[in-house]
Amino acid sequence: MAGETVRSCLVCGATLAPAARGRRPRYCSRACQARAYRARLAERAGRREQALRQDTPAAGRAPIDAPGETGPQEAGTGREADGRDALSLDRIVRAALEIADREGLEALSMRRVAAALGAGTMSLYRHVSGKDDLVDLMAEAVLERAEVASSAAGPDGWRERLAAYARAMWALYRRHPWLLQVLSATRPRLVPRGMATTEWLLRAAEGLSHDPPTMVRAVVTVTGYVQGMAMFLVNDMDAERRTGIAKERWWELNRERWRALATSGPYPLLARIAAEDQEDVGLDEEFEFGLQRMLDGLALHLGTPPAERRP
Structure with a gap:
């Protein structure tokens, strides 16, 4: 559009092409966006460590697991009802953490994260380059909160x-x-x-x-x-x-078998432990x-x- 102010990438300074629609871009690539995200995490971690040394709360810290303020979304688009992009690295990382914490890292995929966010899989790649990069961001977020x-x-x-x-x-x-x-x-x-x-x-x-x-x-x-x-x-x-099956229940089901094995062979120390029957x-x-x-x-x-x- 004529007269529009030329904008530069906030990380590398490269000139940004005007957006066809929606909000104006702030970064020239996913790599720069990820670097900016990591820089924000590192800055918050630095403020937190400094606050701990001073024995005062870390001002301005906004952990990733804090609920975000997002408006109503159009189902399956990952966009706000008014057409703005509702996805962000914070939301993507938070959704990935919930999946990995609940089901393990093997259950994590870009498709699963997109489904949890009600977005298309390809829309995630505007924010993160792939699963390996996402796991890096997850580790960074978890360590920052620890x-x-x-x-x-x-x-x-x-x-x-x-x-x-x-x-x-x-x-x-x-x-x-x-x-x-x-x-x-x-x-x-x-x-x-x-x-x-x-x-x-x-x-x-x-x-x-x-x-x-x-x-x-x-x-x-x-x-x-x-x-x-x-x-x-x-x-x-x-x-x-x-x-x-929880560990306690597993031992209820298998304790007698373990005791029989421990006392039936050349295992004098195991037999002694079995006889004492000490609580775990x-x-x-x-x-x-x-x-x-x-x-x-x-x-x-x-x-x-x-x-x-x-x-």
Whole structure:
């Protein structure tokens, strides 16, 4: 239209073509839109961490899981009744999180997310490039909301901080079991909040040692313990979802068979455990026991002169 102001992409500065209809574009591509979204998450995470250090609430923080303000939609279009695009990255990520939390990552697809939003599948690709990119955004959103770094203004000392991290991640895997498939120490998701979480963890380990390789090994040890225990938790949650049978009910159905096997062969220690018939304390208590023993081991190892340590 003659006289229309030339607009530029808010990320890269490229000139934007005028919109044929609807609201004016703000980004030149899905890649720039995704970068802007991640930048907003990182900015909120930075404000939140700063607020935690000051022991004040993070002003202006708007978590992804907060209900959005959207008007009535035309069924199956993902558009507002007045024709405006009702989809946004926030809504797409929120819908994807609901599916993955409820049914697992294997149930997540662009088609499923579009159906949950009442939109066409192809309309999602205006906001996100594909499932892998969407999973990155989901991980970023979950880590941004997590209370991993909440001890920045709380516990003092390396042990308390590492324990706070471990407990926070344990709780996170319970709320979002699919995350265990996504977070990896060997091939990490390259998202800002993931880097910020790792940096915080390294700062916590700095109280153990100022030697970077030792700090990294301590971090990998803690992360590996949490993920290993979380595998038990997530596998049990997955089994319950698939079968409809909770762990307690499974043991009611199989306890006598287990006891018969334990006492009928060359398994004297298992037979002793079966005879005592102790009540299951649950994974939370087992997790805490193992966490404290692991921290005891780090304290003992790093309290030993370097020349006397085992490799």
